[in-house]
Amino acid sequence: xxxxxxxxxxxxxxxxxxxxxxxxxxxxxxxxxxxxxxxxxxxxxxxxxxxxxxxxxxxxxxxxxxxxxxxxxxxxxxxxxxxxxxxxxxxxxxxxxxxxxxxxxxxxxxxxxxxxxxxxxxxxxxxxxxxxxxxxxxxxxxxxxxxxxxxxxxxxxxxxxxxxxxxxxxxxxxxxxxxxxxxxxxxxxxxxxxxxxxxxxxxxxxxxxxxxxxxxxxxxxxxxxxxxxxxxxxxxxxxxxxxxxxxxxxxxxxxxxxxxxxxxxxxxxxxxxxxxxxxxxxxx
Amino acid sequence: xxxxxxxxxxxxxxxxxxxxxxxxxxxxxxxxxxxxxxxxxxxxxxxxxxxxxxxxxxxxxxxxxxxxxxxxxxxxxxxxxxxxxxxxxxxxxxxxxxxxxxxxxxxxxxxxxxxxxxxxxxxxxxxxxxxxxxxxxxxxxxxxxxxxxxxxxxxxxxxxxxxxxxxxxxxxxxxxxxxxxxxxxxxxxxxxxxxxxxxxxxxxxxxxxxxxxxxxxxxxxxxxxxxxxxxxxxxxxxxxxxxxxxxxxxxxxxxxxxxxxxxxxxxxxxxxxxxxxxxxxxxxxxxxxxxxxxxxxxxxxxxxxxxx
Amino acid sequence: xxxxxxxxxxxxxxxxxxxxxxxxxxxxxxxxxxxxxxxxxxxxxxxxxxxxxxxxxxxxxxxxxxxxxxxxxxxxxxxxxxxxxxxxxxxxxxxxxxxxxxxxxxxxxxxxxxxxxxxxxxxxxxxxxxxxxxxxxxxxxxxxxxxxxxxxxxxxxxxxxxxxxxxxxxxxxxxxxxxxxxxxxxxxxxxxxxxxxxxxxxxxxxxxxxxxxxxxxxx
Numbered sequence: 001x002x003x004x005x006x007x008x009x010x011x012x013x014x015x016x017x018x019x020x021x022x023x024x025x026x027x028x029x030x031x032x033x034x035x036x037x038x039x040x041x042x043x044x045x046x047x048x049x050x051x052x053x054x055x056x057x058x059x060x061x062x063x064x065x066x067x068x069x070x071x072x073x074x075x076x077x078x079x080x081x082x083x084x085x086x087x088x089x090x091x092x093x094x095x096x097x098x099x100x101x102x103x104x105x106x107x108x109x110x111x112x113x114x115x116x117x118x119x120x121x122x123x124x125x126x127x128x129x130x131x132x133x134x135x136x137x138x139x140x141x142x143x144x145x146x147x148x149x150x151x152x153x154x155x156x157x158x159x160x161x162x163x164x165x166x167x168x169x170x171x172x173x174x175x176x177x178x179x180x181x182x183x184x185x186x187x188x189x190x191x192x193x194x195x196x197x198x199x200x201x202x203x204x205x206x207x208x209x210x211x212x213x214x215x216x217x218x219x220x221x222x223x224x225x226x227x228x229x230x231x232x233x234x235x236x237x238x239x240x241x242x243x244x245x246x247x248x249x250x251x252x253x254x255x256x257x258x259x260x261x262x263x264x265x266x267x268x269x270x271x272x273x274x275x276x277x278x279x280x281x282x283x284x
Numbered sequence: 285x286x287x288x289x290x291x292x293x294x295x296x297x298x299x300x301x302x303x304x305x306x307x308x309x310x311x312x313x314x315x316x317x318x319x320x321x322x323x324x325x326x327x328x329x330x331x332x333x334x335x336x337x338x339x340x341x342x343x344x345x346x347x348x349x350x351x352x353x354x355x356x357x358x359x360x361x362x363x364x365x366x367x368x369x370x371x372x373x374x375x376x377x378x379x380x381x382x383x384x385x386x387x388x389x390x391x392x393x394x395x396x397x398x399x400x401x402x403x404x405x406x407x408x409x410x411x412x413x414x415x416x417x418x419x420x421x422x423x424x425x426x427x428x429x430x431x432x433x434x435x436x437x438x439x440x441x442x443x444x445x446x447x448x449x450x451x452x453x454x455x456x457x458x459x460x461x462x463x464x465x466x467x468x469x470x471x472x473x474x475x476x477x478x479x480x481x482x483x484x485x486x487x488x489x490x491x492x493x494x495x496x497x498x499x500x501x502x503x504x505x506x507x508x509x510x511x512x513x514x515x516x517x518x519x520x521x522x523x524x525x526x527x528x529x530x531x532x533x534x535x536x537x538x539x540x541x542x543x544x545x546x547x548x549x550x551x552x553x554x555x556x557x558x559x560x561x562x563x564x565x566x567x568x569x570x571x572x573x574x575x576x577x578x579x580x581x582x583x584x585x586x587x588x589x590x591x592x
Numbered sequence: 593x594x595x596x597x598x599x600x601x602x603x604x605x606x607x608x609x610x611x612x613x614x615x616x617x618x619x620x621x622x623x624x625x626x627x628x629x630x631x632x633x634x635x636x637x638x639x640x641x642x643x644x645x646x647x648x649x650x651x652x653x654x655x656x657x658x659x660x661x662x663x664x665x666x667x668x669x670x671x672x673x674x675x676x677x678x679x680x681x682x683x684x685x686x687x688x689x690x691x692x693x694x695x696x697x698x699x700x701x702x703x704x705x706x707x708x709x710x711x712x713x714x715x716x717x718x719x720x721x722x723x724x725x726x727x728x729x730x731x732x733x734x735x736x737x738x739x740x741x742x743x744x745x746x747x748x749x750x751x752x753x754x755x756x757x758x759x760x761x762x763x764x765x766x767x768x769x770x771x772x773x774x775x776x777x778x779x780x781x782x783x784x785x786x787x788x789x790x791x792x793x794x795x796x797x798x799x800x801x802x803x804x805x806x807x808x809x810x811x
Contacts, residue, residue: 030392034392036392036396038399083573087576087577092391092392093339093392093395094576096339096392097530097534097576098572098573098576098577100527100530100572101568101571101572101573101574101575101576102569102573103569104527104565104568104569105565105566105568105569105570105573106569107565107569108565108566108569109566220403220523224400224403224404227396227399227400228400230396231393231396231397231400235393260411261411263407263411264404264405264407264408264411265408267400267404268401268404271397271401272382272384272385275385275388275389276385276388278388465688468678468681468685468688469689471678471680471681472678472681472689475678475679475680475681476676476677476678476679478660478672479676479677479725480678480689481659481660481661481664482638482669482670482672482676482726483664483689483691483725483726483728484661484664484691484729485661487661
């Protein structure tokens with residue numbers, strides 16, 4: 001019965017859009033500043049924990065949570081920028097290792113503060129209630145999330161493709177020497193990009209908490225799936241990342257129902273195919 | 285090229301290794317045996333990261349393949365030697381398949397891809413109940429006999445000799461390999477890929493073969509883990525172990541095999557003795573950050589890579 | 593022999609190389625003002641860049657779709673604008689990595705440097721080592737990217753004598769006009785990606801169009 005797959009498929013879309021937002025933040029930092037931020041998942045979880053703490057079943061609580069998550073993410077991004085400054089000339093590996101350490105330590109601190117359960121925020125009653133979707137009952141929040149995330153994704157694409165700011169971002173992502181050519185201060189660019197990436201992750205964490213809630217394994221899962229999306233999507237292709245995100249979302253939700261044991265191998269295979277199909281080698 | 289201080293140091297280490305079984309107690313010897321297993325994992329990471337210029341967070345994957353393979357063989361009654369050889373072969377095949385994709389990447393992208401490979405393998409280990417026992421892992425592995433006609437190794441001394449001996453053989457073999465033309469080829473690919481290509485060398489193939497060798501080394505480490513612990517679970521091959529390994533490599537100097545092993549020892553010593561229960565990730569994370577700030581040499585050899 | 597037929601390379605709206613054809617069968621220099629496309633043409637010949645149009649033939653064999661590694665194995669040797677060496681390895685190892693042809697460090701004035709790390713050499717010596725490495729590969733055609741750049745008089749003289757002893761066709765991109773006059777027997781001038789003139793060094797030196805291009809390019 002195709003019916004039985006409708007709900008997981010819709011879940012997959014929601015999940016995919018959420019992952020796309022997270023992966024977008026990772027790509028932004030990686031593409032423009034060349035920094036592989038392995039603490040990205042930790043920032044997502046931070047946003048989630050804040051949203052959970054501030055949510056109290058009211059719309060205000062929801063809004064506060066979203067704001068707090070975004071703000072904390074932005075702050076985390078700036079903190080990371082500060083930590084990366086002293087090792088600026090030491091190459092991309094050193095930066096990645098630093099963020100790795102931050103992810104480990106930060107994750108441990110968050111678990112200490114919030115415990116080892118996977119948490120969910122309390123939503124306002126209107127959003128918690130199910131809605132009728134083709135004869136099935138479906139959580140209103142997720143539908144709302146899909147709508148909002150899709151709009152935001154579209155805005156993001158338009159921003160990058162149609163504005164001068166977006167053109168500058170793409171130019172710098174293509175060739176980091178462009179920063180000087182465009183007359184921008186490289187330190188400001190790095191700070192801005194890390195802050196923006198962090199804000200995206202924090203916002204995604206806060207708003208996505210009802211779908212992918214904060215817990216001890218969430219940071220790893222989020223980071224892993226984002227990395228896979230970035231690689232499969234073609235390392236910098238916005239359209240590619242979007243398709244990859246939806247696909248990964250489906251693997252994680254629909255895939256779990258249809259063929260529960262196959263998820264890791266599918267993801268393995270997708271990455272392998274993406275890398276083998278590319279003619280050019282990828283470097284930083 | 286051999287200097288007296290180096291020879292003296294090597295002699296001192298060898299003498300110490302020989303004397304330790306007479307001096308240390310069972311538990312300490314078992315710990316060292318476990319360090320031997322992790323040391324091979326760290327050495328394989330150093331081989332790829334420092335010598336080949338392919339920074340990797342994914343060597344836990346062939347390590348896991350080696351461990352679970354050895355575990356099955358142990359249940360089937362195979363002797364240690366067979367376990368080691370088959371585990372190395374299985375890990376090498378795995379490294380060949382993943383290597384086809386990994387050697388197409390460089391730098392940060394390589395780190396991303398290998399991280400994903402490592403994580404996905406840990407998840408597969410968690411889910412593939414029929415082969416790996418799932419989350420509970422593979423337990424009650426029979427004690428390993430090193431050779432046909434040998435005694436099952438349960439105590440510290442035989443396991444120490446088995447593990448440290450095997451690790452030494454593998455490390456020396458790798459070290460010797462790197463002193464031949466093969467080593468020059470690998471280092472050449474790391475330092476100036478464009479030049480190597482322009483001289484007609486097949487860079488991708490050289491890196492792939494190195495990736496396979498490193499996989500085999502990690503696989504042997506996994507086999508040693510099974511012999512010592514007689515138990516393996518996804519926790520032994522997860523994110524934290526990757527972190528531990530990379531920290532060991534950073535501390536030991538990325539391009540040094542022996543440094544990586546020493547680093548593994550240091551990290552295990554710190555974790556077992558200084559970390560209060562359950563605080564290992566926090567400590568590891570802080571150590572990582574500290575190591576990056578304090579040890580620029582730890583990453584020597586990797587940042588020299590010139591991307592073509 | 594190296595043949596470039598109708599090679600073009602377009603980057604978006606910028607045409608770096610525009611339908612250039614030339615045959616390298618002797619000591620062939622490629623000159624032109626900055627931005628003329630000389631480096632791009634050399635990269636096209638070497639296989640580092642894919643052409644938008646045209647073909648590259650090495651001893652009659654079409655290597656257009658072959659990458660730099662494959663072209664090297666088919667007999668194409670080259671040096672780079674910045675001498676490309678394995679700095680962590682010593683001179684002897686670098687030479688051996690280049691190939692098995694009977695070229696020795698003595699031939700390039702580096703006798704006794706067998707154990708010296710290539711990274712420790714000054715620029716001129718690095719260039720000479722790089723040429724030796726390229727020659728060690730027994731190339732059938734040699735591509736040189738501004739080999740004389742930054743060389744002192746002694747090193748330049750040594751480079752000239754080394755290159756004069758090379759018996760295979762050589763294509764060299766060079767700004768140093770004196771070096772070109774001393775070494776090349778054919779000169780091709782590129783301007784704005786297209787072939788402007790081709791001939792012997794003296795013909796080119798006397799060519800009014802070429803002179804105009806260099807005057808114009810000075811501003």
